[in-house]
Amino acid sequence: MQAVIGLLVMMLGASYGLETYCDSRQDGAQCFGPLGGTVVLQLLDRAVQTHRYKLLTKTMIILNVINNKILSNDKEKRSSFNLSDGTFRLNNLSRTDSGEYNLEIREGIKITCHALRLTIQAPVSSVRLASECLSQGEKRVSCSSGGGDSPQYSWTLDGRSLTDAELQSVNTETNSITLRQHVSGIVACSVENNVSRFCGFTFIKCTSNETQISQWVFAANNMLCFEPTTPPTTISESSTVVDHSLLVCGVRAAVVVFALIGIAIYFAWKKKKYKKDEGSAYRPEREHQDESVVIVEM
Missing domain, CATH: 2.60.40.10 (Immunoglobulins)
Known part of the structure; x- marks a missing residue:
């Protein structure tokens, strides 16, 4: 892959x-x-x-x-x-x-x-991103470009500009940023000059013990930067890939099936009870009518 x-x-x-x-x-x-x-x-x-x-x-x-x-x-x-x-x-x-x-x-x-x-x-030819987790759960992401005259760098988080509450520091010499502890998501670096533009994406989430949960990189030289439609696969500390989406879908499907079965049983019971009540209410009325007829004949 x-x-x-x-x-x-x-x-x-x-x-x-x-x-x-x-x-x-x-x-x-x-x-x-x-x-x-x-x-x-x-x-x-x-x-x-x-x-x-x-x-x-x-x-x-x-x-x-x-x-x-x-x-x-x-x-x-x-x-x-x-x-x-x-x-x-x-x-x-x-x-x-x-x-x-x-x-x-x-x-x-x-x-x-x-x-x-x-x-x-000279146009920008590529974008490379490198990320790391710091000791207190902060995230440092650096960005570099291949070739290109007078490249300019800009950053976004989940398709929007970073705020002061999310951004801890910026280093223009190394073209890197440091995100605060609570920040996670898709970090994008855009490198451009007057004739070209390149974008790179990385998904990063860190814990306090410096574990990088997941990372994924995408690059394209489109004039516009497009975000990936789904986040990357999460990698656990034991490096075992677990597809949580399948588990969630399976649980949801089971809940729906049991709910449908319960609804079907309920309506069947209601229908049976209704017929029984209808029969019991109908029979006395017939007996009373028969008795009335007998009285008239006498």
Whole structure:
């Protein structure tokens, strides 16, 4: 099972096909692209036939468009410009693609120019969580990421933010937190930067004798972090796995069966008693009627 989960994490951790979008129609836009991935720059609403467009850096012209015709594209092998929606797509991004870009729009003698800043970042590739029980039943959980430029860490407990009553301390240098004695549940660590996000989950519960009752880890590179629908299997101190859910379900089923049997017996008894009472009430009435008839005949 652990091997399957590890393989799944490796598959989800791949950054192939990662793509970001940036609206760069305003001057001074800050855009980010994933290293090895794709960035889509919204340069304008759409290309107008009577206008001339140039996308350039300080040293070279990247794109030159006149009358809705692309005259030149310096990055033609890994880029494309969509005339209908005004987007410029740049694939297989490298560190050298970072820098200042300028879009020059010429309409007759009128020239409009706005700049954008493109920064290429390595995406976060994985998340690892480590947890331990402390002497008084506190829980320390640390989080680390594989790769990624300028990662930012955040924590949640059962899908919500931690409160001061639950959080004992935070260490930003080691990216770890310490939870108070009474706290237990699903602790999630989210690691993200401007081009990617990864989440890891661990379920932990500690006792005062430093026993870690259970632990389970899940990771995924979805843009949103999803909580597991059920908690992990509890591991006892003797490392024997006990499926309490089956026991509970069995007890509940037995209670339901006995309840149904009791109800059936009760209604059967009531029905039998009703018939008996009905018979006893019916018979005297018939005898009285017979006696009345005899009296009339005399």
